[in-house]
Amino acid sequence: MERINFDQAQALHSVAATRAMEAAAASSLPAHALMQRAGAACARLALALAPHARHVWIACGSGNNGGDGLEAAAWLHQAGKNVSVTWPGAPETAPPDAHAAWQRAVAAGVVFAPGPPPGLGPHDLCIDALLGIGLRSQADAPRMPPTALHALLRQLRTSPATLLAVDLPSGLDADTGQYAAGFAPDAEEAAASTARHTLSLLTLKPGLFTAQGRDACASLWHDDLQCGAFAPAATAELSGGRQPDARKARAPHDSHKGSFGDVAVIGGEGLQARGMGMTGAAWLAASAALHGGAGRVMVALLDDGQTLAPPWPELMLRRVDALDWPQVTAVCGCGGGEAVRAVLPTVLAQAARLVLDADGLNAVASDNALAAALRQRAHAGLPTVLTPHPLEAARLLQCTAAQVQADRLAAAQALAERYACSVVLKGSGSIIATPGQLPRINPTGNARLATAGTGDVLAGLIGARLAQGLAPHAAACSAVLAHGAAADHWPDDRSLTASALAAFLQ
């Protein structure tokens, strides 16, 4: 068993891949062995998390997730704990593994009760074994009436006792990280101060790391039930480890500013165009490129020459028509407003490497010629990274942001395929997708990044990584990881601003 600290690369497996692993492992093990291992792992972690618990209450569903809970009940009872189980299932309809687990629990003398024991306190433990990977999104004909199941879930979530979820927090979709309809915690449940843990069994699932998954699983553990050898190919991977700064790791001593590439930030509509000055976004991207290690950073503002001097002396102002396109990694769109449309045909056709952000993405979404020019870049061998947030992704995919969020991995992969480039779909657990590559989920970052300008900083940092010679997928993964890590290491007593974040990068 390992605790997941979100700092190591991990292979992730979908429900289908997990089922394949389960079938392969089960075929070479004695009957019920996997569930016994699952129950034992759950009991071990329970004892470690709540060594002084007087009561352990286990709410079990009617499928095999509930079977894991029944197995754990038998183990914990044998360990001397005061265990009670709520199991609205029925032996005659339980799946075979769960039926065997029920028999073991009954034989061990576990107490069955319709609800939690009275007086559960913070030292006690609740175990959520209601629903695992067998969750159906549409609760059309649940064996256990949803009202009963929801009532148990509510008692688990609002109890003062530590909460351990078996395999998944019940109601969370293992593939997408979204709660099934009706299962998202309400305000009272979300505000409960219960300590929460999740023990993922056999595999780590993508949904634990993106969308609502991170908040749902809280502290995460993994046990492969000694079945690692049966793991099929990963569905996705979690980024991890401190990625080396491309400049320090790869550069010879005899380097000069040209060795680290030129980044040109193109954006920042001026105040005169529409009364909304957005040059700050371009400066933020430029600052991030500079601090992220680009050799030289130029800024081509879309402000009709109103700005006379850059805010940092290292940055160089350029007109768009004065850029040396074959040398340039363009970061285009940050604060670009409407003005970016006019320059996009040139940028898309000529920039040697490109990060397309914000208004650049919106322009492509609403203009077929620009969309075709974007796709054409792949045919011309020109690398591109798109950095949409969910609403921008929805515009590009002609769907709603809710549909994007409903399956972030699929949406990012669809975008990457459609435009033949790398895509960073921002949000909790940013997804990095590239045609022909395993998609990545980024584990770093936190709510402090939800402030204006941090997206511009990310675009600039990806530009720096591309300019330093990383391939688009690697550049995007490395930059997203570093951007989030900077927020994770942010001093508690300082508010995070985008300009300070840019200066904090490396």
Ligand SMILES: NC(=O)C1=CN([C@@H]2O[C@H](COP(=O)(O)OP(=O)(O)OC[C@H]3O[C@@H](n4cnc5c(N)ncnc54)[C@H](OP(=O)(O)O)[C@@H]3O)[C@@H](O)[C@H]2O)[C@@H](O)CC1
């Ligand atoms: N077998 C093994 O070797 C191993 C299995 N393992 C464990 O098994 C788990 C998977 O078990 P599983 O496939 O039985 O599914 P599970 O998550 O219990 O859910 C099915 C139950 O939930 C119900 N239900 C579903 N959706 C619903 C909804 N929306 N609203 C209401 N009810 C809903 C559904 O109802 P029904 O469809 O029958 O009406 C059924 O009763 C896995 O996560 C892991 O914990 C591990 O021990 C490793 C070894």
Ligand SMILES: [K+]
């Ligand atoms: K569960």
